[in-house]
Amino acid sequence: MSTSSYHHKNLPHTIINAALDAIAESGPSALSLRDLARRAGVSHAAPAHHFGDKAGLLTAVAVQGFCLLADALVEAQRRTGDFLEVGVAYVGFAVEHPAHFAVMFRPELYRTNDPELVAAKARAGESLYRGVAPFTSSESGPVPQDAALAAWSLVHGFSALWLSGSLPPGLPADPRQAARGVASVLFPGTQ
Amino acid sequence: MSTSSYHHKNLPHTIINAALDAIAESGPSALSLRDLARRAGVSHAAPAHHFGDKAGLLTAVAVQGFCLLADALVEAQRRTGDFLEVGVAYVGFAVEHPAHFAVMFRPELYRTNDPELVAAKARAGESLYRGVAPFTSSESGPVPQDAALAAWSLVHGFSALWLSGSLPPGLPADPRQAARGVASVLFPGTQ
DNA sequence: AGAGTAATCTAGTCAGTGTCAAGATAGATG
DNA sequence: CATCTATCTTGACACTGACTAGATTACTCT
Structure with a gap:
């Protein structure tokens, strides 16, 4: 026991995974290092x-x-080239990684000025922007920035509502399919 | 001191207000009863x-x-009759009552089966649904439920992103005006 | 290979927290 | 006035995050 516990080798990895489990179970507020x-x-x-x-x-x-998140977004962009699917991938990430999602958008829980964090955040931001960029450049549309923010807000809000269990019953059991239906209200004519 | 502390008269009210201040400062996770x-x-x-x-x-x-929230939504509906303004009122509520908003959509923090809570939640849900109902019944639109959920997701997501400080700079300083610009992407031709 | 050094983990401690039980205080009721 | 009940206090216990010092292991350098 003493030889195995010392130099656990990848304790950080083990602990992060345990944290993800714990957060998924009862939220970041109830997280206990002990x-x-x-x-x-x-x-x-x-x-x-x-x-x-x-x-x-x-x-x-x-x-x-x-x-x-950045990986999921660029992957969706590469595979489909469709900005609706990039939005669906955003929701897919949130649902498949609820613990990550629960932490990421609660800056009071972590160090917002950590260099690794700002880099990762910037990368995710760029991936997201590229994913919805084609949508914002449609000439008939409104202000590009507003369109991009609308797309982001929609998929982010849907993710948050889904994860919090606030959405009414009767939706498709698959969150991606549900998201596709809802997002296509904003991205008409793309499915 | 001893006479004033005993029978504080409306301690619950005082404590809730103190809690709102504390939550607005550092989130519900850091809340301490003591x-x-x-x-x-x-x-x-x-x-x-x-x-x-x-x-x-x-x-x-x-x-x-x-x-x-229910009050704010019915008030907006009554005053303007415009579902875009109902959405703007949703964002307005979130920004003006950040502490409430931070708790409401985190069910793991409170008793979801409390009778008062389910009643209040139902009332807010009805107000929201009535606010966006006209939008969902436009004949050229998609599935009504999807349209309503898209509207809710958009304003909810915008609120969450605004409160978490995730939105890029350059937006109108007034969150309602910013929300109006973003929401009008979904509700075209209403402003 | 062997000593020294750095990294990793343990053990002990302290202040702070949530929650419970029991007691004190004050207003209301008969 | 006596009693009762709601309100608040006091004290206690287990738990937590954080800090310090020490033990154990791995790595490096000659």
Whole structure:
């Protein structure tokens, strides 16, 4: 036991995964470093060694989240070339990574000035902007920025409402399909 | 001091207001009942007497929030009759009552089966639905439910992004005006 | 290979928190 | 006035985040 617990090798990874489980279960507010340590089978102060403190851990979660989001968006853009599908991918990310999503847009939980974080956030922002850029350049449309923000707001709001269980019943069980139906109100003539 | 602290008369009200301040400052996660007690000048266990526990306090905050939201929506509907302005009122509520908004859509923080809460939530839901109903019944539009959900998602997402500080700079300083620009992408021809 | 160094984790401690139980105080009711 | 009830206080307990010092392991350098 003593030889296995010392130099756990990838404790940060293990702890982040435990944190993701815990957050998905009961939200970031109920997160306990000591509980994570117990789940990982290490001492109560081990997590703090790697992440400094709770905010440090959540910063790492947010960084990972923005990276995964950026990946999901560029992947959707590459595969389909359709900005509606980029929006659907945004919702897909939120539903498949609820813990990441729950942290990413709650800046009071982590260090917003962490260099890794600002980089990841910028990358996600660019991916998102490129995904909806074609939509904003349609000549008949309104102000480009407003159109892009409308698209972002719609998929972000749908994600948040879905995750919080606020949406009425009767929607498609698959969140992507539900999102496709809702998003196509904004992106008419693309499906 | 002893005569003034006993029978504070409206301690629940005082504590809820203190909670709203605290939440607006640093989010619901950092909320401390003992801190609220200190702000109100009472003993550390006084809040629990009225609200049972932390979740009980946040339930009360959520109830108040849904009532205020319902009021804001029906007021906008009554005054303008325009569903775009109902959406703008949704954003206005979120920005003017950030603490309420931060709690309302985080069900893991409060008692979702509290009877007062379900009533207030239902009232807000009806107000919202009536506000966007005209939009959903436009014959050329898509599935009514999808249109209503798109409208809700858009204003909800814009509110969440605005409150989290995720939106890019360069927007109108007045959130209502910014929301009007963004929402009019979805509601064309109404402004 | 062996010593020294750095990284990783443990153990102990402290202030702060939520929650519970029991007691004190004050207004209301008979 | 006596009693009752709601309101608030006091004290306690387990839990948490954070800090410090120490133990253990891996890595490096000659």
